[in-house]
Amino acid sequence: YYAPPAQIHGTAAELLDQEARHASKVMRAREGDQLVIVDGKGGRYEGPIRRITKQSVQIEIQESQYFDKPQPELLLGMGIIKKRDRLEFAVEKAVELGAAHIALFRSRRTIKENVRMDRLESITLSAMKQSLRTWRPEVTLFHSIEEVIASFPEAQCVLAHEKVSPSKMSFAHLAEGKDQPILLMVGPEGGFADAEVDKMVDAGAELASLGSHRLRAETAVVALMSQFLS
Ligand code: SAM
Secondary structure, three states: OEOOHHHEEOOEEEEEHHHHHHHHHHOOOOOOOEEEEEOOEOEEEEEEEEEEOOOEEEEEOOEEEEOOOOOOOEEEEEEOOOOHHHHHHHHHHHHHOOEEEEEEEOOOOOOOOOOOHHHHHHHHHHHHHHOOOOEOOEEEEEOOHHHHHHHOOOOEEEEEOOOOOOOOOOOHHHHOOOOOOEEEEEOOOOOOOHHHHHHHHHOOOEEEOOOOOOOOHHHHHHHHHHHHOO
C-alpha cells in the first residue's frame, strides 16, 4: 500500500482515499491484519491494522526500513504515443523496470496532444507497488524535446534511434559514472525528425541502437530500460 510521508507519524500510518477503499472493500482487510506500506520516498513500513473504515485505515508501524534511491537514476524521455493503451503500457513497464522520472514530450511527429495524466499517475503508483519499489516515480509533460533536455542538464543523454548502426548497442559504460543520472530518449510512433536528432546530438546526446529491426515505440521503451536492470 501507499501512504505519502505526510500520512506517517512516528509509529502510526494512515491509508486514505483509494488505498483505504482498496484495503477495506477489495481486500476485505480486518483489524489485526498485517500490511506493508511504502511512502514513495524510500520508506517501507510494516505492521497490523488498528482501525479500519472505508475512508481510513490506521496501522501501527512495527518495522520500518529505508532504501536509498537506486543509482544511477534512470530518467525516461518518451514521445507521446497516440494510442492510449500503448502509452499506458509503456509507462507501466518503464516504472517496473526502474524509471525514476518519465518525461512525456511533444515533438514534431506527435499525433496526439492530450494525455490523461490522472490515469498515468495511478498506473505509476500501481506499478511502483507491484514491483516493490519504494521510490515513487514522477510523470511530467513537456512541450518540446528542448524542454526535456534543459530540465536534466546533469544527465547523460542517450537517444534511441532506428537509423543508427546496430554496432552501437552498448550501454554498460553509461552506468559506470553512477552518480550521474541517465536520460533515455525514445521517439513517438513516427520517430524523431532529423533536425531533432541533430539538436540533441549538438546538446551532447549519444545515439544508440536497439538492433537492426524497427521496434514500436513502447517496445523500444522496454528494450532500452532493460539495459539498465539492477
Ligand atoms: N521513424 C520510424 C517510422 O517512421 O516509422 C519508426 C519510429 S519507432 C516506431 C519509435 C521510436 O522507437 C524511435 O523514435 C526510436 O526512439 C525507437 N526505436 C525503434 N526501433 C529502434 C531501433 N531499432 N533502435 C533504436 N531505437 C529504436
